Each structure stands twice: as structure tokens, then as C-alpha cells.
Amino acid sequence: MQHHAEVLGHALHRPNLNWRDLAALALIVAVILAVGAGARQMLEPFAAAQPPEISLAPASLPNYALRTTLRMLLALSASFVFTFTYGTLAAKSRRAEMLLIPLLDVLQSVPVLGYLSFTLVFFVSLAPNRALGAELAAIFGIFTSQAWNMTFSFFQSLRTVPNDLDEASRGFRFSAWQRFWRVQVPFAMPGLIWNTMMSMSGGWFFVVASEAISVGSLNIALPGIGSYVALAIKQQDLTAVGWAILAMTVTIALYDQLLFRPLVAWADKFRYEQTAATVVPRSWLVDLFRHTNSLRAAGESIGAAAHAVASARLSLPSLFRSRGGSTLPPRLIDTAWYGILALAFGGVGFMLVRIGTTGLSSADVLDAVGNGGITLLRVAALIVIATLIWVPLGVAVGLRPRVAEKVQPVMQFLAAFPANLLFPVAVYLIVEFTLSPKIWLSPLMILGTQWYMAFNVIAGATAFPTDFKEAAAAFRIRGWRWWRDVILPGIFPYYVTGAITASGGAWNASIVAEAVSWGPTKLDGSGLGAYIARMTLAGDYARIALGIAVMSVLVVGMNRLVWRPLYAYAERRTRLD
């Protein structure tokens, strides 16, 4: 994976320190100290059974932000490990793929916020004490909000490694391990980084939601920005909410500048297209490292180590060998494999039905489905409203490259910002003006995810070919006809991508958006999200599960019946050959 870029024949500059070295060294020391401090605190609960009390003092916010960020990083590492193993397994073995990919598809549609109660109880029962259990549950939750689409992207990349690269690596007799690190991972890198960025936004939302949670009698408040906000809501402290929003803004900005910009700039070299890029992603941090002698030397030695690992000729166990090549007739193994799968699914189904029939009646199912209908209506209405707002606006921005250039990063930032931090402000307004929660809570569901639609439409309009624009202008195609025949088909695939993300996110957000509180005031907008939230508070696991199941079915149904056909249609229609 490493790529030393030193040029033979160029004498290495003498490593003398300059201002860049000092700045970079200061930065590194600061990051190491911060991470160390956060980690030490996180491990403290090993000793103390109860997490410390949350304080609303703004001075404690940097510490909380650090803790929140650390949870994100741990979950991200777990996501990468999962992606590399699960994705590879699914791509290398046809039989594994049969099971793993549909499973991933379903997992992707299950509302992450819904099953937090289950994982929390599970981890608390597993860990030596409640604080560590809650910590693990939060990290696991963030992991589940990030890992699936990263894994999908990696799997897709592995399956589409260009044939000639694959042949070249086989022709030059790379071992499976070498192929993985020198061909497959680099090829998958751009898609993986992009999906990681998308995941990250969901992650922030989730980390905030998962830090402070009550399931039945179990009340958890992990030190972090989410708990801070939860306490502020309880004490009706709008100023504290303001401080939290500020802290989150700074945190995301730092995270972006120190982690993601550099990663994107670095990953640019893995682009497969053989043409030079028009816009090269840049990062001041990467530039700093490249131009700083002491750091470059350090980077190179890390690179050399990575090179040694990647080019080691480890051979992986036969599990990872390429498809086929077995001595048994494939039909026989297939049949056996199908048998095992059928048995496993039968068993799980049987257990579910038994659990379901003991605690739930058909009235419960009807109740959940009815609530699902309300939320479905909300999601549909919100998508329509967001479309009416963002398509014209996005097109207007996207067709002006200079404006788009400035607006795009802002949109990405807004998408990453956990909208649930803004909820208290909205709730305060609803309470203050005694608005109907059934209507006015709804926009909160799409508050965070509408930005995906916005920046996808902008990206589509930006990428709209100039010659089409010029042709439309030359033939003086204007007004409704221009929208219908020129620009809308042009941005349609982008719009669909954005809308899928927005609607999926809205479902998930309904769990925290449909039922909210402000001090002693409780607002319930009814709907499936409110249903799940209510049952979580009551610790009624059977009905939580029912709610999650109904929501998953609705999400999967919407994906299969609306979004996928639309996507396929968009792909077919906008292709020229």
C-alpha cells in the first residue's frame, strides 16, 4: 500500500528544521496528548462502576468533544477491519456471497437507532461494569452505522478490479496477500474513502444519540457532547445547547481538516482513471508533511515498513483462495450449502415466531403497522418538499461553478453535522409557540439528510456537459421544456442517489425526531419512530423488536419498489451507448 516517491538520482535534502517542522511537530504532539488523555479517561470506568456526573459548564465541553471523537475513531477502526474481512470473504467465495451480501443488504435497512436498546443490554450484561458496557454499546452502534456501506463499496470494488490488472498481478506471480494489498485495496480505496465520509455523517448523528439513553430502568449518560445536550434539554438550558452546537462545529471542522482532507488528498493517487485530474484534492496537512523534512523522513520509514508488509509473500489459508478449484463436485457442495442455509434460516424463523406469539397480539402488529403508515406518509411528504426546494436551488447553484465551489464544502459540512443537536432549538420554538407537534416535528426527520439531496443535485448540475448547455442555449430551449428535457434528465441519476440517502436517513431519524422533550414537556408526534422511542423508554423489548421489524420491512420495500427501479431507469436512460 505504500508508495515512496523519492526520485533516484536526486540527492536528499539535508534535514534542517524550519518553521514547518515546528508547526507540524507541535500538531503531532498535541494530537498524541489529546488521544492519550481521552483513552485514559475511557478506561477509568474499569475502576468506577458509575460514569461521572455530566456538567453543563462550557469548560468541560472540549473534554466531552474529545471523548465523543474517540468513540468515532474506535468505531471507524472496527469498521475498516470488518470491511476488509467481510468484503473479501464475500468477494472471494461464491457460497459466502450467497449468504453475506443479502445479509448486508438487510442490515443496511435496519434502523440503527432502533436496536440500540438491545445492544446496550447485551454489552452491559457482557462487560464487567455498566459504564464500560455502555461505552462498548455506543461504539458498536456507531460501527453499525458506518460499516455496511463501506463493506458494500469494498465488495463492489473487489468484484470490478479491472481484468488486465488482475492478469498482470497473476502473471507476475503475486501471492494472494500481495494482490490484496498491492492491487485490490488500492483499487478500492477511492470508493472506500468516499463511503467512509458518508458513513461519518451518520456516525456523528448516532454518537450523539447513543451517549445518553434510558432503557427501562437502565439510565446511561456517557461523558460526551450527546449527554451534555441531553442534560441541557432536561434543565431547559438553551445557552448550553448553543455551546454544544459550537463545540460540535469545531470538532467536525477539526476532524475534517486533520483526518479527512488529508485522507482524500492522499487517496487521490489511487484513482483508476488514467487521465490527469482537472481538480486535484489538496490538504494543507498533506502539503505540510510533504514539505517538512523531518516528517517526510518519518513518513518514508513508515512507508518502507508498510511496503515490506505488503510485499511479503504470505499465503492465506485456502478459504481465501480464488473461486472454484475444489475436488468435490460443485453441485454436491452447493446442495449441502443450500441445506445448511435453509436449516439455519428455518431455525431463526421458528425462534422469532415463538418469541412473537408469546408476547404480542395481532392488535400490536396492527398498531405498529398503522404507526408505520404515518411515518411513511411523513417521509414521502418530506422527500417531495425537499425535492421542490433543493432541485431548483441545487441546479441554480450547480450551473454557476464559482458559486458551487464555495457552497459544496458548506453542504458537506452541514450533512456531517448531527442534526439532533439542533432539535432542542426547534422543540423550544414549538413549545414556545404551541405549534402542533404532529406537523412541526416532521421536518426534524429530514433536517440532517436533506443536504445529501442538495449536494448531489449540485454535483449533477456541475457535471452537466457543457455542450448540452450550449446546445440548449443555441436552440433557445427555455422554461418548462428546458427543465423537462434538458436539466432534469441530466441530474436525475444524481438526484436519485441523494434522495435514497435522504429517505433512508429520515427513517432512522424518526426514532429521535418523532418523540422529543424539553424539560418536563413531552412532545409526541406519533408514528413508528415515536412508537419505538416509547417502547425503548418502557423497556418493552418485544414491541421494540416489532417496531424495528416493521420499519425494516418498510425501508426495504421502499428501496425495492421505488428507489431501485428509479435508479435502474436513471442509469438506462442517461447512457449514450
Add this chain to the structure above:
Amino acid sequence: MGGGNSAIIDLRKVSKWFAKQSGEPLTVLHNIDLSINSGEIVGLLGRSGCGKSTLLRIAGGLVRPTSGQVVYRGCPLTEPAQGIAIVFQTFALFPWLTVLDNVEAGLDALGLPRQKARERAQEAIDLIGLDGFQSAFPRELSGGMRQRVGFARAIATQPEVLLMDEPFSALDVLTAETLRTDFLDLWEQQQLSTKAVLIVTHSIEEAVLMCDRLLILSSNPGRIAAEIPVLLGRPRSRLDEEFGDIVDEVYAALTARTIASLGAFKRSHEGWAQPLPLAPVNRMNGLIEIVAAPPFGGRARLETLANSLSLAVNDLFPIAEALHILEFAEIKDGALKLTAAGSVFAHGNTDARKKLLREHLLSFVPITAHICRVLHERKGHRAPRMRFEAELEDHLTRREAERTLRAVTAWGRYAELFAYDDRTRMFSAIAKAG
């Protein structure tokens, strides 16, 4: 070059086939015996899709033959081996590695110490004329420089056998010429450790320029149809009379095979499953017009046509072949001769051409008649594309079936025999047809 006449790599009764859904195997290569001897460059020529690239991959151990075996250094070859290197048509460079890293990556499997690997890579880079580009990424290079990296990567492994899969066909004419000459210089001056070269190409001139021996592969199934030795001294000149004679001989051999296989299809009762070349109507129109007009006056040599139109053989053949199938022209002895219908076509207006094409499609391209019949019989006069696809795939590879159906769709649409809607993927009858 010199060297004895001992076989370095030996393909013995190599066949490759795939199981079709209908159960009958689809043979790509049939019973091929081929030895590559020390000191020679062997060229593989044939129509696209005749399996020559597969044959090269079998020789390199990338693809396992269904039957028969490859013997290299006295042992059966089952996977890529040390001593055999491949140069790819698409270069197959790792875009995330610099030039130097790309060349070194090819040495990874040899397990050399880092310093030694770097020296070997540097040597190859010098030899192939890439010095100064070590730290460049492939995307910064032109096509010619990229293929130089491909060559350097192969040469750095100091291969005994070099396999080249259309190494110059992705390059423009001038660049290809330079790179080819540079390679031949290295070969003739014996600067390479390589003892034998197998090159797949579709350029006849290139083959005659480079090779000591040419093998013509026929298609459906791929067999070695002819072997033509090239006993010219080096360096070779295109202007030599002997050079021209050999080029003519290759053209004739190639077209003879084509005609034989076309005829075989017509005679067999499964004529409607004949694979069709993808020849756009506009190109067929254009070629007929050019052959009909002076200086050709109805008959033109394929080589002359290819040169004067700056068309690669692979681009010219499908069009000529389509005209042959439609009986607007006849391919014979390396020349294209218009039939009476072809001459009428050349001088007709659009409507007359459409009418003529309609008649010829129905008479000489059985699949067209088949589609029309199905459309006529079915209620609503519509039929899904999938149906014909499935029928064709019983007899052809998926790619051939797809190509054939695309060709027939384009011709049928032009001739107004039927309509096709790509959104619904349905054929439908046109009321006024006939």
C-alpha cells in the same frame, strides 16, 4: 537472434471450451499444437474473437486449457511461472504506483533483496528509454510511454519467453512504429535475456515486420489454419517486393479462412445462428460507394483499401464480411468485388437502398427472417429481445450473440423490417414493411 531450434515452450493438443446452457460445449480453441523455439519471434494472427488472446494466456499459464497441456522447461505449466513475462494490450499498469514502483512490482515475486530489485528495475528502465520518468505516475504519461513501462516491467524480470498481447494496438501509428523499432533493435542486438517471443497482433504489416513465423488462427473453433514462415533479413522494409508478397499471402490466407467458415454456416441447417459482424450501415454504404467508384471500379484489394482508408484490418474485415454475407460483394483472394446487387445499391437513393437491403436481409440473413416470422405469428406483433438472445446463446458465446443481435437490430431498423424499443427491450413489427 541465432540460437538452436529447440522448443522452449510447447503447447500439446491444447483445447479450450466452455459449457453452454443447452449442454453442448462451445469450443474456442481446438487441438492446437504449437512450439516456440529458441531465437524466434512467432506471430499469432486471426480475426477478433478467434481465441488468439486466450491462446497466449494459456501459453502464459494465466488460463488453464480444458484439455491438452503446456510444457515449459520440461514440466507441465499450470500457473504463471518464473521466466515467462507478459506485455498487455491495455498496459495493465498499477495507476497508484510510480513508474519505478510498477517495474519493481513485477520483481516482487522473485524475492530479490530490495537493493538488487531496485538495480534490476533501474537497468530495465534505462534500456527501454524511460530514464527520468521514474517518479512519474502512469496517468502523467502518454500511451507510448505507458507501454514502455509495460515493456520495462516485463524485461526487468529477465524472462526467457516474452508474451505480447497486441502490445502496439492501443497506440497511434507513429508511436507504435517507434516502440516496435526500439524493441526490434534490442532483440537484434541481443540485449535481452529473452530467447523467444510470442506476439498476438491484428496488424498484418506489423506481423511481417517482426516475426520469423506467422500462425493464422481460424475461428469457430480456433485452429491453426496456416503457417507462414517469414524468411526475410532484418531490418525489414515495407517497400521490398518480397515483403509485399508475404503480406498478400497473409491477406489471402486470412480471407480464405473467413470465406470457408461463412460458407460452412450457410450450408449447415442452423444457418440462422450464424454469428454476424457488427458493421454499421453507414460504413457499409460508404465502403460500397468507395469500391464502386474509380479508381477501384467494383473491385479492390483489401490491403489497398485498408491503407487508403487508414482502417485497421480489424475494422475493415467486419464491414467486408457483412457485405459478403449480404451478397452485395464477394471476398476472394484478398480482394473485395461488388456483385451486381452491390453495384445497384451503390447507385441507388436511400429508398432503393433500404428496399434492396430488406430483400437481401430476408434472403441471406436467416435470423432476420426468423425475427420477422416470430413477430408476424405473435399476438400484438411484438417479441422480447431476450427470446432471441436465449436462442442465439444456445449456439454462440454470449458476446457473439449480443453482437449478432445488435448487428441485426441495426440493419433491420435501417431496412424498416421491424422496430425495436430499447426501453422495453421489445421488437415489434412495422405495419408497412414488405
